[in-house]
Amino acid sequence: MQVNLRRYGVYLLRWQASTPLLAGVGILLAGMGQVIAAVVANLIGGLIFFWVDRFIFTSQTLAAQWEVREHIVCVDCGTVSRGYRLVRTDNYDRTNDSRPEFRCETCSLRKTEELRRRGIKIE
Numbered sequence: 176m177q178v179n180l181r182r183y184g185v186y187l188l189r190w191q192a193s194t195p196l197l198a199g200v201g202i203l204l205a206g207m208g209q210v211i212a213a214v215v216a217n218l219i220g221g222l223i224f225f226w227v228d229r230f231i232f233t234s235q236t237l238a239a240q241w242e243v244r245e246h247i248v249c250v251d252c253g254t255v256s257r258g259y260r261l262v263r264t265d266n267y268d269r270t271n272d273s274r275p276e277f278r279c280e281t282c283s284l285r286k287t288e289e290l291r292r293r294g295i296k297i298e
């Protein structure tokens with residue numbers, strides 16, 4: 176499994192954001208007893224963080240976008256295989272490339288390293 180570190184970081188921050196909310200509700204409702212306060216706090220947390228978590232796990236702004244196609248001819252070595260192409264990251268955009276270049280897995284890894292050295296942000 177590959178973990179997107181940016182997603183993971185945002186997710187950890189989101190847990191920190193839920194701390195004061197749950198603590199605050201716990202204090203406000205302390206008179207109702209700890210169990211009820213915890214139930215209400217978790218209900219409120221769930222109502223809010225369902226949407227936050229959904230954004231975290233589906234947001235394209237947190238991900239580098241790749242296009243994968245079967246049976247392409249690698250532009251570097253000519254191998255016919257599954258091909259990869261980096262479409263977009265924070266500071267790289269080939270969304271409307273009129274002649275998209277696909278590469279086999281090996282060449283794609285090498286090209287990714289090259290792009291990183293040129294300062295393109297890829298997880």
Ligand SMILES: [Zn+2]
Nearest residue numbers: 249252279282
């Ligand atoms: Zn290749």
